Amino acid sequence: MTYFNRLLLQCRSGFEKEAAAEITDQCANVGIYGYCTLNEGEGYLIFNVQQSGDAERAIRDISFSELIFIRQWLVCGDCQTVAKEDRISDIQNILGDFPPCEEVWTEYPDTTDGREMATFSRKFASALSQKLKQSAFLPKKPRRSGNRLMLFVLSGCQMYVGYTQQKNSAPWPLGVPRLKFPKSAPSRSTLKLEEAWHWFIPKDEWDTRLAHGSTAVDLGAAPGGWTWQLVKRSMFVTAVDNGPMNEDLMASGQVTHATEDAYRFVPDAPVNLMVCDVVDKPVKTANMAADWVIQGWCQEAIFNLKLPMKQRYQEVVACTNVIAERFMQEGIAYELSAKQLYHDREEITCHLRLI
Ligand SMILES: C[S@@+](CC[C@H](N)C(=O)[O-])C[C@H]1O[C@@H](n2cnc3c(N)ncnc32)[C@H](O)[C@@H]1O
Missing domain, CATH: 3.30.70.2810 (Alpha-Beta Plaits)
Known part of the structure; x- marks a missing residue:
């Protein structure tokens, strides 16, 4: 041997x-x-x-x-x-x-x-x-x-x-990418989104795919850790959450706060990026992310799937199967990546887009 x-x-x-x-x-x-x-x-x-x-x-x-x-x-x-x-x-x-x-x-x-x-x-x-x-x-x-x-x-x-x-x-x-917690960010989860970019988007594409002046929707945004990352990249963000958003972020002039249900929200116009950090059933979030990409409401989506206490791997497989079936029904080719990030806890982070 x-x-x-x-x-x-x-x-x-x-x-x-x-x-x-x-x-x-x-x-x-x-x-x-x-x-x-x-x-x-x-x-x-x-x-x-x-x-x-x-x-x-x-x-x-x-x-x-x-x-x-x-x-x-x-x-x-x-x-x-x-x-x-x-x-x-x-x-x-x-x-x-x-x-x-x-x-x-x-x-x-x-x-x-x-x-x-x-x-x-x-x-x-x-x-x-x-x-x-x-x-x-x-x-x-x-x-x-x-x-x-x-x-x-x-x-x-x-x-x-x-x-x-x-x-x-x-x-x-x-x-583990070494990331420094930005003092002005309103929550520690801010690093989850930054880490997701490092895993899912090649650095030399950040200026086109996370471009200054582009648009994003942040579902389950409060208090605004993920929105902070988007604002830092000079993006215009619709932050969807019933909870209060950080005041400094709102004062940036780049954020619109929509107090609506993340799972019912539809943007007025297609956006470049949808991100979602809502704590809910993973299959529900996977279906919602598939909707966004299939309907063309966003070019790409980054979303967290909160995992149950047991059968966590099986739950992830169930979610990726749901997404695969949705795209197969539509006959559309897609790219799905997923990672349990260093900054994730009982969850994984996914990236979805058309190819
Ligand atoms: C984990 S926190 C998000 C933290 C945020 N990403 C940050 O970095 O500050 C989850 C948020 O989702 C919101 N939420 C939960 N269910 C929701 C729903 N159905 N629609 C909109 N927001 C929801 C909660 O109010 C909470 O603020």
């Missing part, structure tokens, strides 16, 4: 079972079978493949952008125990089987215990990178389209050592 007989998958702590169901489904779709080992609350799980070579095939044949609950992934072997006195040599000893890599990242579980490894991880990555450049395992000038050596650190002596593809994995360590 080759060293690379596992996938290590990171997820939000408490969503290990959802991530397990998802990777099992995604792998089965490309003819890869295996079993998961996980402990709830650890923020990661292992998918053990049955067939030699299948873990490497998984990160090649499955598109990372289609994964919802999985924040980051890598191909690896057993968890390695390294000697405290000379960790780097122990790691170098197993790199013989590795494909060429461009750079090294060290990551750790996004849990209270895991985050204690952050400083060690950062320092260790720097020391290891230097050594691996000296030994020519890593190039002096990395390309951006090869493999990335990945260390997933559980403690100073226990770590998974593997690799992933730079272009088919999360572009940020731990799958």
Whole structure:
């Protein structure tokens, strides 16, 4: 059996079972079978493949952008125990089987215990990178389209050592874009919408798809964290909510407040973007988002699906099936992406548009 007989998958702590169901489904779709080992609350799980070579095939044949609950992934072997006195040599000893890599990242579980490894991880990555450049395992000038050596650190002596593809994995360590909370935003959920843009809209398209002067509807907008992001991009926003909107946002002159039911609201004219953060049944919100895109009320939609306590993965599948059926009935091609964002809690965020 080759060293690379596992996938290590990171997820939000408490969503290990959802991530397990998802990777099992995604792998089965490309003819890869295996079993998961996980402990709830650890923020990661292992998918053990049955067939030699299948873990490497998984990160090649499955598109990372289609994964919802999985924040980051890598191909690896057993968890390695390294000697405290000379960790780097122990790691170098197993790199013989590795494909060429461009750079090294060290990551750790996004849990209270895991985050204690952050400083060690950062320092260790720097020391290891230097050594691996000296030994020519890593190039002096990395390309951006090869493999990335990945260390997933559980403690100073226990770590998974593997690799992933730079272009088919999360572009940020731990799958978490670093965003700063803007002091003037009226609610913490503001970062959800900003993070959604980072995942769903390529940065070089922001100026056309989130263009200055374009229009948006924010359903369930109060107090205005998402509206704040739209206003910051100089967009004109209709904020739909019975609750009060932040006064500074209203004073911007870019916001119209409509005290109406989000599920009945129809815009006077088509808008560029619809966003929705209403807490309601996920299938109801999925149907409403499909209405907006099918009717041409918006060019693209970003909406949150609030998940139930149980059967969360099944609920997500039910919602994506509802959207698929709606577009199939209309004979319209569409693009749907979904992700459980770092700033999401018991929810996922979706992006829907025509193609
Ligand atoms: C999670 S909060 C939205 C927070 C907002 N995105 C922000 O960043 O400040 C959900 C909002 O949806 C509103 N809401 C719930 N059901 C609604 C409905 N049927 N129509 C309109 N607004 C609704 C609530 O009043 C609440 O303000």
